[in-house]
Amino acid sequence: MRRLAVASALAILVLATLPVLAGQAFAAAPAGTATPARAAAAPDPPVLVSETFEPADSGASALTYNQRLVPVGARVTVASVSAQHATATLLAVNGLVPDRHYGAHVHMNRCGRAPDDSGPHTQWRADPVQPSVNPKYANPHNEIWLDFTTDRDGNAVAASEVRWPVEKKMARSVVIHDHGTSSAPGHAGEAGNRLACVDVDFSHAGGQVPGVTMR
DSSP states (O other): OHHHHHHHHHHHHHHHTHHHHHHHHHHHSOTTOOHHHHHHTSOOOOEEEEEEOEETTSOOSEEESOTTTSOTTOEEEEEEEEOSSOEEEEEEEESSOTTOEEEEEEESSOOOSSGGGGOSBOOSSOOSSSSOOOTTTSSTTTSOBOOEEOOTTSOEEEEEEESSOGGGSOOOEEEEESSOOOOSTTTTTOOSSEEEEEEOOOSSOOSOOOOOOOO
């Protein structure tokens, strides 16, 4: 019941951002723009995914690569809404290790049996050097970071708002990492081992990017 309540609250919070994102999109439109063109800038329908983590070789939509830190049966919910000039994303987890800090980011590929299958972080302005550890590119404004700290029951909620539309980029999963995300030069975007992954089709971009050394 508690998990259902968290997921419902998350969906409501994302839906509540629709007027804000719509306002940003309309404000960016030139004065005198016709109503149909302005309507086209309205937010896309929200993305909402709620899954239970399963073993990495299960073929499920949510996979754990470290069952001690992300147990099988723990739950993850992701909700996101994107407009012409902004994206709001919320992450909720249930049943993880209590009182622990985790990193989390939106990644380019879907989850797979291997932790690196999810590819690099989705970036609005792509770093020409990979893996990206330059804070000019690896930062919470150019990427979607969702770091969180669990409560005594192992539950947490995290939020991100960026000033770009994630649906225009390749963005197909959320990955949970071992620790909080660094902003230091040469280590920016690093958050330790990939502990778990959930498929979330934020965008309409297809395909997968080849595996490279990952953060």
